[in-house]
Amino acid sequence: MVLSTALFGKPAFRNLICNGLVLAEDGKKMSKSLKNYPSPMEVINDYGADALRLYLINSPVVRAETLRFKKEGVFSVVKDVFLPWYNAYRFLVQNAKRLEVEGLAPFTPVDATTLQNSSNVLDQWINSATQSLVHFVHQEMNAYRLYTVVPYLLKFLDNLTNIYVRLNRKRLKGRTGEEDCRTALSTLYNVLLISCKVMAPFTPFFSEGLYQNMRRVCTESEESIHYCSFPQVEGERNERIEQSVARMMTIIDVARNIRERHNKPLKSPLREMIVVHPDVDFLDDIAGKLKEYVLEELNVRSLIPCNDALKYASLRAEPEFSVLGKRLGKSMGVVAKEVKAMSQIDILEFEKAGEVTIASHCLKLSDIKVVREFKCPDGLTDKEVDAAGDGDVLVILDLRLDESLYEAGVARENSEIEEKNWT
Secondary structure (H helix, E strand, C coil): CHHHHHHHCCCCCCCCCCCCCEECCCCCCCCCCCCCCCCHHHHHHHHCHHHHHHHHHCCHHHHCCCEECCHHHHHHHHHHHHHHHHHHHHHHHHHHHHHHHCCCCCCCCCCHHHHHCCCCHHHHHHHHHHHHHHHHHHHHHHCCCHHHHHHHHHHHHHHHHHHHHHHCHHHHCCCCCHHHHHHHHHHHHHHHHHHHHHHCCCCHHHHHHHHHHHHHHCCCCCCCHHHCCCCCCCCCCCHHHHHHHHHHHHHHHHHHHHHHHCCCCCCCCEEEEEEECCCHHHHHHHHCCCHHHHHHHHCEEEEEEECCCCCCEEEEEEECHHHHHHHHHHHHHHHHHHHHCCCHHHHHHHHHHCEEEECCEEEEHHHEEEEEEECCCCCCCCCCEEEEEECCEEEEEECCCCHHHHHHHHHHHHHHHHHHHHC
């Protein structure tokens, strides 16, 4: 450093990485005499080198902070990252083999250009989400922020397994026709292949294992994943559809919570649900190409979109004291009073703009909590119609059951029992 500064007037490096200390689980330094740490080879033999590497990359150590090493943390990586990843791959293999068992042509992936032009909304979404993953990893690697990669990957894998695979089960199992099935399988194959290439620097052994099996149906592929070029962002990301699917899952989660609160199991169909949101484009998506997924997941007969935020709820604003307290200091009292005094129109304008100036302080969406209080329709009780919200979304469920809905629920339950017995 001294020589570089004296000779060239600049540091001897472009980037400097400082790592923290890895301590024993009890917070003390690892010591051979105390034997207060597990053998590295024992951890590797139990959980694999990739799991250990990912655990350390995702720890405070890469931010120059200390880490209390816990073997259970390595196991959590296996459970939360590798098992969902492998299960998605296994689902692909099982359904690709099913094509041959049924006497159809063996599975071969459809070319990437065709996949990008798929008309299925979830294909469009997962393709865009995959490109977002590639973009994010490039961005974070260039900035040497290794610790942000694993949380993003966790979210991506959760979306892949719990949204794409779950909501596309019929397509992936061939129940919507052979051509549609092959498109869905090819999309899943392409997503898994790209995710393996993206994660190869972080999980070289696991990525290589999946790749060697997947390359059997792609004769032009490299002999090893580590010979492949790192993926680049191809085409434009569809941020609107990514946001719409994320909001759709919020709606599904909120509606499930309402069902649980009233002890209404998913096997019992409901007549109607209303989704209230100020974004007309989002409502168009929910009432259009995403509608079938919402209705099927929630077992509801009809969905009504509504962009009038005040029709079914009253709004009030509350300051986030935990966020604003330290920042505003003595001004907190004045700001809190004005926030609580905001009218419903003021609140709607604040949500639309994303910020508001109060007492010379600029407040963002994270600084103010908007509470939506459901207004139950006249003549009905909250046991018949109830609602719940998350952010700027309000979901209303008609919980009343009639004879036709009851019979449909019994029929669905019997059908599920027969299907389980058949398989």
